[in-house]
Amino acid sequence: MTGVNISCQTFSWQMSLETYHGRIGHIASIAKKAGFAFLEPEIVLLGDLSSAELIRREIEPHGIRIPSLVIAEKWAAPSESEAERERTDLALDLAEGLGATQVVVVQKSDGRHDLTRRQRDLMTCFDAIAMRAADRGIGVSFHPNSLDTSLFVDAADYDVLEQILPEGVGFAPDLGHVARGGMDVVETVTRFRERIVHLHVKDMFANGEWAPTGEGVVDIVGVFRLLSDTGFTGWAAFEDESALAETDPDEAMVRAGRWVQEHLAEYLADA
Numbered sequence: 001m002t003g004v005n006i007s008c009q010t011f012s013w014q015m016s017l018e019t020y021h022g023r024i025g026h027i028a029s030i031a032k033k034a035g036f037a038f039l040e041p042e043i044v045l046l047g048d049l050s051s052a053e054l055i056r057r058e059i060e061p062h063g064i065r066i067p068s069l070v071i072a073e074k075w076a077a078p079s080e081s082e083a084e085r086e087r088t089d090l091a092l093d094l095a096e097g098l099g100a101t102q103v104v105v106v107q108k109s110d111g112r113h114d115l116t117r118r119q120r121d122l123m124t125c126f127d128a129i130a131m132r133a134a135d136r137g138i139g140v141s142f143h144p145n146s147l148d149t150s151l152f153v154d155a156a157d158y159d160v161l162e163q164i165l166p167e168g169v170g171f172a173p174d175l176g177h178v179a180r181g182g183m184d185v186v187e188t189v190t191r192f193r194e195r196i197v198h199l200h201v202k203d204m205f206a207n208g209e210w211a212p213t214g215e216g217v218v219d220i221v222g223v224f225r226l227l228s229d230t231g232f233t234g235w236a237a238f239e240d241e242s243a244l245a246e247t248d249p250d251e252a253m254v255r256a257g258r259w260v261q262e263h264l265a266e267y268l269a270d271a
Contacts (some may be wrong), residue, residue: 002231003269006260007038007067009200009239012249014045022047026056030250032062034257035039040104040237042070043091050090051098069095070143075125076109076118077139088129096136102198102235103133104172106143109151118174119151119160127166134168135250138255141170141198142180146177152226154181158188158236170197170234179203179204186222192235193226197234202241210241212254 008031013020016103020027024041029038038058049055059066071091073084080088090106095103106124130140144152158181165171171192175185177200189196201223203216206246214220227236238256245252260268 002125002228004227004231004264004267005038005067005269006036006264007235007237008034008036008253008257009070009237010039010041010045011239011241012245014042014251015241015246016249017045021042022049022120024049024055027060028059028062028064030253031064031257036253036257037064038235039064040068040070040235041066042072043094044072046094052094053118055094055098066098066100067098068104068237069098070104070106072106072108074110075105075122077126078094078121080125080128084125089132092133092136092138095133096146100138102139102141102170103129104141104143104198104200105129106145107151107254108149109145109149111149112151112153115151116160119157120164122151123166123169126169130166130168133137139170139197140168141172143172143174143198143200144176144177146180153177153181157181158183158192160243162192165195171195172198172200174200174202175218175220175223176200176202176204176210180208186219186226189223189226193228195231196232198233199223199236201236201238202243209246210243212242212244212252213238213260215238215242221263224264228267233266 047226173261203211203218205216240252
């Protein structure tokens with residue numbers, strides 16, 4: 001049995017982007033208070049912190065490190081636009097400078113029209129990104145969402161994903177989105193276990209609304225037991241998109257960290 005590496009995802013603060021834009025030092029301080037030693041920011045949250053040196057200056061006083069970054073783009077064509085490639089390469093630059101080993105890619109899709117072609121186009125974009133990242137020793141993994149406009153939402157979409165996910169691209173499921181797509185999280189993680197290199201963890205109420213960590217129906221403990229038993233060596237990033245996180249992301253993540261220590265300690269790697 002192997003312990004699972006965990007980090008604090010910054011989306012709780014990103015939901016109040018105008019307030020927390022560029023405040024990675026504050027977020028790092030809260031992550032530390034919550035018991036996390038690692039942080040996973042999305043590029044858009046970093047604001048003017050355009051270099052690894054500037055980011056380290058903000059987080060290192062709090063004893064925080066960054067093992068992974070997230071970038072979200074439209075990626076709506078068979079190849080990246082010039083602007084998308086520029087922003088993605090910035091993410092790779094930051095990851096390399098910070099010593100991060102993974103960049104998580106999330107699509108901001110505008111609908112499910114022409115679904116089959118657009119699913120394949122997206123994978124073509126990710127394949128190209130992964131090849132550039134591999135030259136830097138960085139992995140790339142795909143994080144699907146469960147919005148009405150997302151391209152990979154339910155079991156049928158995941159069947160397609162299993163067939164077309166490029167060999168060089170990892171899978172980064174979000175347990176909340178898996179549950180909202182009508183799938184069992186333990187069964188889904190078991191099915192894709194060999195492709196999963198990263199995952200996001202958030203909770204959901206039975207009615208589909210996001211729940212504070214540990215208060216919903218997502219079997220987080222069951223997934224961590226499975227990951228630990230199967231020697232998972234990637235990262236699990238905890239986030240909270242509940243109503244509490246919308247109004248008080250600091251408190252939401254402190255509560256999440258407390259729940260993690262109370263319910264998952266036996267499955268965690270040493271920080």
